[in-house]
Amino acid sequence: MYVVTGGAFNGKKDWVLAEFVLTSNRYEWFDLYKYTAYEWLPVTELENNIIVIQGIEQGLKQTLANDKKDASHFFNQYLLPLLKWEEVNVDRKVIIIGTDITKGVVPLNQETREWRDETGRLYQQLYQNAEEVHRIWFGISQQLKSGRS
Amino acid sequence: MLTFICGGVRSGKSRIGENIAEKNRITNESRLIYLATCRYTDEEMIKRIQHHKLDRRNRNGYWITIEQPTNIDTIVGRLKKKDIVFLDCLTTWLSNEMFYDYSDICSNHIKHYMKETVEQLEASCAHLIIISNDIFHEPVPVHKETYLYMQILGELHQYFVQQAKNVIEMEAGKPLLRKGEYL
Numbered sequence: 001m002y003v004v005t006g007g008a009f010n011g012k013k014d015w016v017l018a019e020f021v022l023t024s025n026r027y028e029w030f031d032l033y034k035y036t037a038y039e040w041l042p043v044t045e046l047e048n049n050i051i052v053i054q055g056i057e058q059g060l061k062q063t064l065a066n067d068k069k070d071a072s073h074f075f076n077q078y079l080l081p082l083l084k085w086e087e088v089n090v091d092r093k094v095i096i097i098g099t100d101i102t103k104g105v106v107p108l109n110q111e112t113r114e115w116r117d118e119t120g121r122l123y124q125q126l127y128q129n130a131e132e133v134h135r136i137w138f139g140i141s142q143q144l145k146s147g148r149s
Numbered sequence: 150m151l152t153f154i155c156g157g158v159r160s161g162k163s164r165i166g167e168n169i170a171e172k173n174r175i176t177n178e179s180r181l182i183y184l185a186t187c188r189y190t191d192e193e194m195i196k197r198i199q200h201h202k203l204d205r206r207n208r209n210g211y212w213i214t215i216e217q218p219t220n221i222d223t224i225v226g227r228l229k230k231k232d233i234v235f236l237d238c239l240t241t242w243l244s245n246e247m248f249y250d251y252s253d254i255c256s257n258h259i260k261h262y263m264k265e266t267v268e269q270l271e272a273s274c275a276h277l278i279i280i281s282n283d284i285f286h287e288p289v290p291v292h293k294e295t296y297l298y299m300q301i302l303g304e305l306h307q308y309f310v311q312q313a314k315n316v317i318e319m320e321a322g323k324p325l326l327r328k329g330e331y332l
Contacts, residue, residue, distance in 0.1 A: 007285030009303020104287020112288055137318065138155070138303075138310040140327050 006136035156319025239281035
């Protein structure tokens with residue numbers, strides 16, 4: 001799993017396109033900002049080797065609203081199967097893009113507060129399980145992790 | 150030459166920008182021009198403006214302040230080739246452009262105008278330093294105008310980071326070099 005994070009509107013998507021995707025024309029892109037229903041991970045039906053999930057925090061938000069569960073549930077339920085799928089073949093790559101929404105003023109709305117907390121927890125879990133973690137700052141990348149450890 | 154400096158509030162962006170400007174004065178012919186985009190909206194803004202003004206007065210006498218919340222392109226003709234221009238800051242300039250008269254916002258037009266103006270400013274002086282605020286690490290507001298504001302500002306940041314020779318991220322008074330060199 002490759003994790004790409006950074007603030008909103010910092011060029012994460014363009015960076016992923018340039019770095020991972022353009023060299024391969026066979027990929028599937030799930031944009032959770034546009035399509036938030038979470039049947040978005042039909043692991044058994046994936047046909048391409050590269051899977052990109054954009055806006056993972058939005059997927060988490062849906063799960064929190066619908067399942068009333070937490071980040072760890074979300075990770076186990078929806079991301080672990082993907083990671084298992086990725087392990088089967090070395091050409092397979094799961095790329096997850098998540099906006100860092102964790103550094104602002106405490107939100108007034110309780111649901112938003114919970115979502116923000118769980119997003120922080122989810123990102124720690126992503127970081128631990130990732131092969132690489134990259135942070136994008138207005139188009140400039142910084143690698144925070146390389147190799148599983 | 151373009152230098153882009155970005156960081157949180159009160160992270161020392163202006164101070165480092167002013168230092169760079171003062172250190173890079175070529176000769177006595179180079180004027181240091183402080184291009185202030187703030188509007189006097191209320192007491193708090195007036196205090197912030199006075200704080201920055203006083204700061205500059207305490208430094209030395211080289212600074213010339215031009216207050217220009219919008220129509221920044223109009224000052225291009227007043228610049229000289231050896232001037233160092235310090236634009237403080239992109240965030241207030243963008244909000245002035247977007248929310249000045251509550252008319253419909255045409256984001257493409259604003260983006261184009263601001264990129265073009267920066268290009269003209271840079272071409273008309275020795276060194277243009279732009280300051281901006283990093284406001285992108287919290288849940289993106291659903292409010293339409295705020296969303297649009299963040300979207301445009303993010304795009305402008307990416308563009309200026311790409312165009313600039315030097316890019317500095319400020320973190321609690323500590324400059325982190327992202328591109329180019331410390332000046």
